[in-house]
Amino acid sequence: MRTLALACFALASTAILLPGQRQTENVLLVTLDGLRWQDVFGGADNRMMNVKDGGVKDLLATRKRFTRGDKLKSREVLMPFLWQVIAKQGQVFGDPASNAKANIVNTMKFSYPGYSELICGVVDETIQSNNKLPNPNVNVLEYLNSLQPYRGKVATFASWDVHEHIVNKARSGIMCEVAWQPITVATSIQRKIELQQMVDLLPRYWDNSVCFDALTFHRAKEYLMVNKPRVLYVALGETDEWAHARRYDLYLQMAQRNDTMVRELWQWMQQDPQYKDKTTLVLTVDHGRGRTPRDWIDHGKNVAGAEEIWMAVMGPDTEALGIRKDVHATQSMIASTVAAVLGEDFQKRVANAAPPLPGVTR
Numbered sequence: 001m002r003t004l005a006l007a008c009f010a011l012a013s014t015a016i017l018l019p020g021q022r023q024t025e026n027v028l029l030v031t032l033d034g035l036r037w038q039d040v041f042g043g044a045d046n047r048m049m050n051v052k053d054g055g056v057k058d059l060l061a062t063r064k065r066f067t068r069g070d071k072l073k074s075r076e077v078l079m080p081f082l083w084q085v086i087a088k089q090g091q092v093f094g095d096p097a098s099n100a101k102a103n104i105v106n107t108m109k110f111s112y113p114g115y116s117e118l119i120c121g122v123v124d125e126t127i128q129s130n131n132k133l134p135n136p137n138v139n140v141l142e143y144l145n146s147l148q149p150y151r152g153k154v155a156t157f158a159s160w161d162v163h164e165h166i167v168n169k170a171r172s173g174i175m176c177e178v179a180w181q182p183i184t185v186a187t188s189i190q191r192k193i194e195l196q197q198m199v200d201l202l203p204r205y206w207d208n209s210v211c212f213d214a215l216t217f218h219r220a221k222e223y224l225m226v227n228k229p230r231v232l233y234v235a236l237g238e239t240d241e242w243a244h245a246r247r248y249d250l251y252l253q254m255a256q257r258n259d260t261m262v263r264e265l266w267q268w269m270q271q272d273p274q275y276k277d278k279t280t281l282v283l284t285v286d287h288g289r290g291r292t293p294r295d296w297i298d299h300g301k302n303v304a305g306a307e308e309i310w311m312a313v314m315g316p317d318t319e320a321l322g323i324r325k326d327v328h329a330t331q332s333m334i335a336s337t338v339a340a341v342l343g344e345d346f347q348k349r350v351a352n353a354a355p356p357l358p359g360v361t362r
């Protein structure tokens with residue numbers, strides 16, 4: 001019924017629906033650091049289900065949890081929200097089997113250049129490290145925050161502390177909290193105390209630079225419930241950490257848990273009048289990783305395949321096309337996509353930014 005109603009609406013209104021008349025009023029952008037398209041489209045990879053290449057501790061339990069008879073079932077177990085909801089109601093890019101590769105344009109193939117490309121829509125060849133330098137490029141979050149309807153309603157929460165510099169918090173003026181920074185917003189004083197205790201009591205496993213995604217998720221969700229941002233960017237980071245540590249078991253666990261986090265944010269939004277049927281979700285990664293059982297842990301300039309990524313979009317202005325076929329997408333298209341679903345034009349501000357993902361808005 002819903003599909004039929006939407007289809008009729010689309011038919012009746014394609015000709016007169018101008019960009020400024022989108023149904024989308026809010027955007028949820030989520031990134032999962034370095035989660036490979038191979039695992040997303042194919043589920044847990046048997047070649048890494050071992051100690052030598054995957055560093056898997058409990059082989060039986062890990063197989064039982066993630067391995068199914070075929071790839072379609074395995075991927076649904078790994079990321080049920082992506083495959084049962086987003087892929088059915090939205091669009092997924094980056095499946096080479098569908099002649100639909102998605103690539104990063106920058107040649108660095110690591111995080112800062114990747115995140116910068118995806119929020120700024122351009123490749124800046126001067127960004128050649130993950131150092132905490134302020135990003136000189138205007139990003140789409142900053143652009144939206146400069147427009148009256150979104151001013152003060154754009155927020156970023158990230159597990160990795162460098163994100164503060166990638167979004168250039170100082171210049172862009174957007175709300176941004178990262179890694180182990182103090183909890184400032186919660187739905188109650190008690191909740192704030194509890195979350196702060198987690199910040200204080202959890203081990204600093206990756207020093208101060210990366211926190212556990214559970215913290216970032218809860219911090220973001222509390223802020224969402226209290227301040228209701230129109231543009232919320234949640235950058236999760238653990239998949240990359242466990243991959244670099246050659247822990248395929250924990251990498252899979254976090255892919256699955258990240259999928260749960262996205263589902264929870266989405267479901268909360270769908271019961272709130274500000275967000276319900278007026279929110280678009282954009283889900284993607286900053287880079288891919290190696291293709292082989294030896295180098296799946298790695299990415300960077302010299303790792304073949306680390307330029308291959310994936311992205312997914314779901315929302316009221318996006319046709320339910322599922323896995324996109326015969327289309328080429330780039331990471332740089334994300335910035336303009338975030339603006340376009342809201343009926344805004346990022347290229348007005350950054351003329352050389354890549355256009356939105358093809359066919360994502362009606």
Ligand SMILES: [Zn+2]
Pocket residue numbers: 033034110111240286287
């Ligand atoms: Zn990364």
